[in-house]
Amino acid sequence: MMMIERDMMMNSPKFKVATLATMLTLALTGCSGDDGKDGAPGTPGEDGKPGLIIADSAKSLAVTVDQILVADESKLTFTVRNEEDLPVVGLDKFGFILSGLEQGNNGNADAWKLLSSEGCPASKYSKCGTLEDNKDGTYSYLFDKDVTTEEAFTLADDKTLRLVVRVGGEQVGSSEVPYINDVHDFRLDGNAVAYTKNVTTVENCAGCHDDIAMHGGKYTEVETCVACHADNKVGDDALFTNLAHKVHVGVIAAPVGGCDNCHMATEGATDFANWKQVPTAESCSTCHADVDFETGENHLGGPRADNSACAVCHSESMTEMNHLSTYKGQTSRRENVHLTVTDAKMVAAPQAQENIDAGLDTASTGYVQLTVDIRDQDGQSMNQQLDKADFFYYSEFYINWGGHDMAMERGKILRVFTNKELYPGYVDKPIVLNYENGETTFEIGPFEMNDTFDGDLSASYGMVTPRIWFCMDETGTNIQSCSETASVWGQGAAGYNWLHFFDDQGMLNERPRRQVVTNEKCGSCHGTTTRESDGMVQMTLNCRSCHPVTKTDSEFFGTTCASGSLDKDGDGSLDEQVMLKNLMPRGERDWTTASNAGEECLACHNANNPPTQVIRDAHTKQGDADYVEQLTMSHPDHKVWIHAMHANNRANQGGEGWVRNVEYSADLANCVKCHDGDSFDTKYLVGRKPLALDLDYMDTYDGLDPANGKDTSGNKRYAVDAKADAYVSPTAAVCLSCHGKRAPEAGEDRRQVRKDVVGHMKQNGAQFGVTEGEYTGEESCAVCHDLGNLKTVHGLN
Known part of the structure; x- marks a missing residue:
């Protein structure tokens, strides 16, 4: 039947048919939205065809698009099954989006163009074409719109089209199944698509979001969003690029400029690198709002009538460096200096003369002896006493003792170098116990070893973590004395900090507490x-x-x-x-x-x-x-x-x-x-x-x-x-x-x-x-x- 229909339609040049055999099963839970209202609940589905076992319940749905015809009367047939692979009949809530991808030229990015967005039952937001339940798990749909009349896109055999079928949001048996969006990219001639455009995917978004269900939970895929929020459908503010940047840039918890937080190289994100490979005034202005590309205001390149020359100056490597160097670029700088804790342990009585003379030691106190080595990018000791090194703006160690809950309010902070104001108990003079073979040992205390609620803490454990900032020359490649550094912040770098656990014998090789976060x-x-x-x-x-x-x-x-x-x-x-x-x-x-x-x-x-x-x-x-x-x-x-x-x-x-x-x-x-x-x-x-x-x-x-x-x-x-x-x-x-x-x-x-x-x-x-x-x-x-x-x-x- 499929081939007969295909042969019949191919007689007319206006009719193109593509057979799709891929099935994408999605079971994303919808969330609330504020755009669009559901139609009235449908009546219970009728029994399927005689002899056919049909689903009487469903937790999730899967869609297989069997055939699609794109013409002045576009139609498709598709199959809906439940998680047990049983056909589901009686559904009457669907959505259908058809878009085409227009390849960019003259510096412009590839862009989706919306051909039609329809939904059943019909509402003030969308029209419903002709929907037919075939009572065997298959459904047929005839689009209401003649998509060949869309001026923004011209159909052609080699162009990529995208069909989105939305199902769910209604009762199957005793429970309501969640919405899913089944996304298919295809060509009119039935061949595999040569190109598509996915700058990000749901997997990328899932780093922060549990789901991205929008418009009353109906739309659950980024691929759906871009297919509908196209420039021939919505205004500039609602264009997907502008909309996505507006709600994320400067709002989310990651640094601005970290484009790769959303545009990561994950499976399906075929065009994740577009942000640095295809610079355009339209996308760049969503962040660089003070730049007027038409007049040239705040643009070193002057006025630009189009995007044809953007990549000449804004190469991929330069764009990546300018955006990511603000938080990734310090990686190479950080490698120059490592404050490596080589040993840490709790001792019952102080050994440093200054701590002995202070007279703070009691039968219920202890002292932490912390040994640190300054190492270079190759892991070799610099053979310098930490408190005498002049290239640290601050080098501080946060130390506490007492197990899971720790024992002291803010612990003890060993501030070898610091930008903090002197305050007794908050910024104390570092006491060096020993320096040998490039390793400096400090003695910090006293630590109270009796806790009001936990009792004797002698058999417990402690933790130590550093906080580091060191100075460099203007090139950012050579360590420099902080007294000679023109800009401590602009030229400096933050060192890595590691969390170490220790007890009264030394550093612990295995974590003594559970891993809570990563x-x-x-x-x-x-x-x-x-x-x-x-x-x-x-x-x-x-x-x-x-x-x-x-x-x-x-x-x-x-x-x-x-x-x-x-x-x-x-x-x-x-x-x-x-x-x-x-x-x-x-x-x-x-x-x-x-x-x-x-x-x-x-x-x-x-x-x-x-x-x-x-x-x-x-x-x-x-x-x-x-x-x-x-x-x-x-x-x-x-x-x-x-x-x-x-x-x-x-x-x-x-x-x-x-x-x-x-x-x-x-x-x-x-x-x-x-x-x-x-x-x-x-x-x-x-x-x-x-x-x-x-x-x-x-x-x-x-x-x-x-x-x-x-x-x-x-x-x-x-x-x-x-x-x-x-x-x-x-x-x-x-x-x-x-x-x-x-x-x-x-x-x-x-x-x-x-x-x-x-x-x-x-x-x-x-x-x-x-x-x-x-x-x-x-x-x-x-x-x-x-x-x-x-x-x-x-x-x-």
């Missing part, structure tokens, strides 16, 4: 550069949103480690501390080291470290009904901080226009999006240390220095001043960080903590804001919310 997990959204087999997550620009360079930016001095505020109106009272520096991710040199695991933060971001940021007297105040819970959700403990920040639930998030708002791109219930394996199991929180709070922190804050109400000692309070006076149960704190708030109600300028959630937690043993003597640690969360339950309620089964 570089690949974090880097899928935040941008990952590759150094051999090790991915380096570019997190710095995100960290800087909370940790600005206060020393050189006094206007925003009232932040984080130096907590305080401003009196901008001069009335003698601190302003409400809503003014927070807006540091969106952008293409700028990495200001600090590249993370290797995403968990070095534990050295400071742990349960012992009470929240002390300026948010506490601006967005949550003593006396507020939910004061303790707000502080809990704003806690710097890593396991709370990360959850609450991504959920937009910290006390300084959630307000309209607030610069620290986070619009997370995936489903917050998808724990494995960030977690490695089953590391989110509640069993890991049982018996863990409670989170410390300092409830009267602002009562003891000294406010402004009357003589100078800005960058003075009277207008800042270091976070190390915090004194724990209350505690919160760890499991409750973690769960509250995601589940503690709902969308703002009318008239509220911040979201309130949900009393029902807190009440449920308290009923099951959780405690909020209790004293040390009152804390029992008797949470029973894991009894019901075990791993199986978590996977079920979070949809991870």
